[in-house]
Amino acid sequence: KNQVEQSPQSLIILEGKNCTLQCNYTVSPFSNLRWYKQDTGRGPVSLTIMTFSENTKSNGRYTATLDADTKQSSLHITASQLSDSASYICVVTTKEGSYIPTFGRGTSLIVHP
């Protein structure tokens, strides 16, 4: 069964600090991996997409990495801001069949001043 596991489940950091969120998946065959940011009570919004051939991609202070061999991805947040407080969800899509994405449970990040 396709699965996406995220760690840690929750994280508290001080404003200005960096942090890294992890995602491991078993989805096969792999099409792409997206990281979404979900603010409290709102729908998730895509931050970045990683395809098989991409190792690193940046979107402002967010940098995603992908190791397709070990089926791992990370999301690194640099110089965190209070507005980064949210849930970050890793989503992996297969390239066959129904194209239904598999969602991780998310990492809840709290940034304190």
Added chain:
Amino acid sequence: EAQVTQNPRYLITVTGKKLTVTCSQNMNHEYMSWYRQDPGLGLRQIYYSMNVEVTDKGDVPEGYKVSRKEKRNFPLILESPSPNQTSLYFCATWDRLNTEAFFGQGTRLTVV
């Protein structure tokens, strides 16, 4: 502007009273899906649809019904709501080429 519109945003109802949560998208996407989100459990798929008149069960379909009579609309129906269906519900849509999921604003349902 690309939009996924859910209604209502908030709903409090009593056990057993049928209700419908509507979802509409203006992006002409093939795929639509309903999720519920509960603390610590993440987004869990209820039902999804790959096209008009094509629907399938997700991971937690019990107690829910859906229909896809038109491409843009995908209503979620609770025939006899129970308190364990109290949750935050999201509708999402995407297409096969892009795979970016666009979510509605969410519907917070309370069943008493």
